[in-house]
Amino acid sequence: MATQQLKQDILRLLRRNARLPDAEIADRLAVDVAEITAAIAQMEADRELLGYSAVIADGALPDGEVSAIIEVEVQPERDGGFDRIAENLSRFPEVLSVYLVSGRYDLRLAVVGHSLQDVAHFVASKLASQPGVRATATHFMLKTYKEAGIQFHEGEDYERLKVVP
Amino acid sequence: MSDSKLSRNWVADHIARLPRSGIRDFFELVNTMDDVISLGIGEPDFATPWHVREATIYALQKGFTSYTSNLGYMPLRRSVCRYVAERFGATYDPATECIITVGVSEALDIALRSVLNPGDEVVYHEPCYVSYAPSIAMAHAKPVAVVTKEETQFALDPAAVEAAITPKTKVMLLNFPNNPTGAGLTADDKARLAEIAIRHDLLVITDEIYEDMTYGERSPTIASLPGMKERTLFLNGMSKAHAMTGYRIGYACGPQALIEAMMKVHQYSMLCASSIAQAAAIEALENGDRARDEMHREYEQRRNVIVKRLNELGLPCLLPRGAFYVFPRISGTGLTSDAFARRLLKEQRVAVVPGTAFGACGEGYVRCAYATGLDDIEEAMRRIGRFLATLG
Ligand SMILES: Cc1ncc(COP(=O)(O)O)c(C=O)c1O
Numbered sequence: 001m002a003t004q005q006l007k008q009d010i011l012r013l014l015r016r017n018a019r020l021p022d023a024e025i026a027d028r029l030a031v032d033v034a035e036i037t038a039a040i041a042q043m044e045a046d047r048e049l050l051g052y053s054a055v056i057a058d059g060a061l062p063d064g065e066v067s068a069i070i071e072v073e074v075q076p077e078r079d080g081g082f083d084r085i086a087e088n089l090s091r092f093p094e095v096l097s098v099y100l101v102s103g104r105y106d107l108r109l110a111v112v113g114h115s116l117q118d119v120a121h122f123v124a125s126k127l128a129s130q131p132g133v134r135a136t137a138t139h140f141m142l143k144t145y146k147e148a149g150i151q152f153h154e155g156e157d158y159e160r161l162k163v164v165p
Numbered sequence: 166m167s168d169s170k171l172s173r174n175w176v177a178d179h180i181a182r183l184p185r186s187g188i189r190d191f192f193e194l195v196n197t198m199d200d201v202i203s204l205g206i207g208e209p210d211f212a213t214p215w216h217v218r219e220a221t222i223y224a225l226q227k228g229f230t231s232y233t234s235n236l237g238y239m240p241l242r243r244s245v246c247r248y249v250a251e252r253f254g255a256t257y258d259p260a261t262e263c264i265i266t267v268g269v270s271e272a273l274d275i276a277l278r279s280v281l282n283p284g285d286e287v288v289y290h291e292p293c294y295v296s297y298a299p300s301i302a303m304a305h306a307k308p309v310a311v312v313t314k315e316e317t318q319f320a321l322d323p324a325a326v327e328a329a330i331t332p333k334t335k336v337m338l339l340n341f342p343n344n345p346t347g348a349g350l351t352a353d354d355k356a357r358l359a360e361i362a363i364r365h366d367l368l369v370i371t372d373e374i375y376e377d378m379t380y381g382e383r384s385p386t387i388a389s390l391p392g393m394k395e396r397t398l399f400l401n402g403m404s405k406a407h408a409m410t411g412y413r414i415g416y417a418c419g420p421q422a423l424i425e426a427m428m429k430v431h432q433y434s435m436l437c438a439s440s441i442a443q444a445a446a447i448e449a450l451e452n453g454d455r456a457r458d459e460m461h462r463e464y465e466q467r468r469n470v471i472v473k474r475l476n477e478l479g480l481p482c483l484l485p486r487g488a489f490y491v492f493p494r495i496s497g498t499g500l501t502s503d504a505f506a507r508r509l510l511k512e513q514r515v516a517v518v519p520g521t522a523f524g525a526c527g528e529g530y531v532r533c534a535y536a537t538g539l540d541d542i543e544e545a546m547r548r549i550g551r552f553l554a555t556l557g
Contacts, residue, residue, distance in 0.1 A: 024470075027469060027470045027473055028466035028470055028539075029466065029469065030473070158212070160210070161196065161206065162195045162196050162205060162206065163191075163192045163195050163205035164205070164206050164208050165518065165522055165523075
């Protein structure tokens with residue numbers, strides 16, 4: 001069984017780069033590679049490690065893909081609060097993320113579609129009509145500057161001296 | 166000196182006597198070459214954390230651009246003393262027992278100049294940071310080196326220190342974790358060195374610039390041991406653990422009379438450290454733990470990789486206890502440190518620093534810094550592998 005510390009070290013590395021080979025993780029943490037592979041398998045089985053996704057530059061996927069952040073105000077239910085409706089909304093494949101948040105509204109969704117109309121249609125016919133949804137506000141995304149800890153613009157590049165004692 | 170343009174030898178004797186760094190040409194050669202992977206850089210490859218840079222900009226916008234108190238801006242001295250108490254276990258009064266300097270470099274220089282009379286001796290250890298012996302000589306004192314050895318993990322043997330002490334010895338100068346070996350001091354070593362310092366009535370100057378970069382167990386500074394505060398100058402700075410080399414902020418903490426003496430030298434030679442850099446240092450000390458720890462984790466992982474690779478390549482190398490240097494033994498190749506570094510640079514474009522830069526006893530070793538991204542480290546290791554293969 002992997003220790004809690006080892007699991008956390010692995011998760012920190014994978015959060016930064018999900019493609020890091022097990023062998024490199026092993027070398028970085030000075031642990032046997034078999035132990036890393038086993039720990040990752042165990043975390044996947046325990047649903048501590050739920051999946052791996054890529055951070056993709058704007059425009060790298062085929063034309064016409066648009067995304068939006070949608071703020072949703074919800075009437076919580078007597079039993080279950082926000083869970084039932086949030087889980088329901090999570091089922092739609094066009095919904096990329098769902099967060100329950102504090103503040104002016106309750107759920108924050110990220111949604112993708114092929115076009116503005118596509119997203120608008122989703123909001124009107126699927127989202128706003130859900131029982132319990134009181135109001136929505138849709139913000140189309142124009143440009144990504146940073147996602148999942150990764151900056152989309154080139155970083156600054158200052159060259160250090162090559163030898164410093 | 167052969168400079169025929171000088172009508173007279175203007176250079177002071179003690180400066181003329183300073184050895185010209187034998188690796189200067191080597192550095193200059195490296196700096197003219199392209200596509201070199203450098204493991205020769207003794208500074209973080211991380212840019213200063215953004216919150217610190219942002220605080221610098223804010224200080225500029227506010228117009229915080231005047232001289233500060235000679236001892237340093239009081240809010241920074243308070244931050245330093247809090248940080249030193251929490252992280253290093255020694256308590257100092259920010260009003261009288263702390264001075265802000267232009268890097269540990271200046272702290273070391275003014276400490277030595279403040280306490281040494283001509284002819285006094287300073288016991289220190291080699292291999293060590295390049296400026297120690299020259300700084301001692303510039304203070305008109307005599308450097309007395311105790312050699313640390315690979316067989317004993319480059320640890321400082323208290324008995325060897327004691328054997329080097331003479332009636333003229335005034336100062337014991339320590340740097341652990343060590344540049345270039347990565348060696349550390351255990352709590353037990355510190356206690357034994359403290360006991361020697363007290364018995365021989367020596368002042369300890371402890372350069373703990375890498376102490377925040379200790380891997381694994383840490384122990385309180387030697388300055389915090391019983392009877393030591395009154396005979397210890399504790400030096401540290403922002404350069405390494407906070408990735409702020411260009412800011413040039415360091416500090417010294419110690420007994421009021423010594424800080425007062427250092428303040429005189431500092432006041433007449435430096436006046437004060439840069440005000441905006443002092444403002445930035447406050448931000449780093451007050452809100453920089455998270456960024457510091459993240460960089461530290463990364464260094465630790467690179468250390469694990471580079472130590473494993475070098476040992477696999479047949480260049481034996483100890484696991485450093487701190488800092489971001491490894492000091493592999495290359496004598497098995499039959500080359501001197503200097504020849505190894507030159508040929509590796511020319512043939513495979515990897516820069517390492519010959520061990521002799523850190524004292525004659527560094528012969529047979531080279532210093533590789535892992536303050537470089539892991540991809541570059543891996544590529545450098547492949548190139549070193551190819552280089553070793555050509556040696557047969
Ligand atoms: C042991 C040691 N002391 C002091 C310094 C100088 O540090 P600063 O940037 O604070 O002047 C260095 C820099 O490499 C070092 O390695």
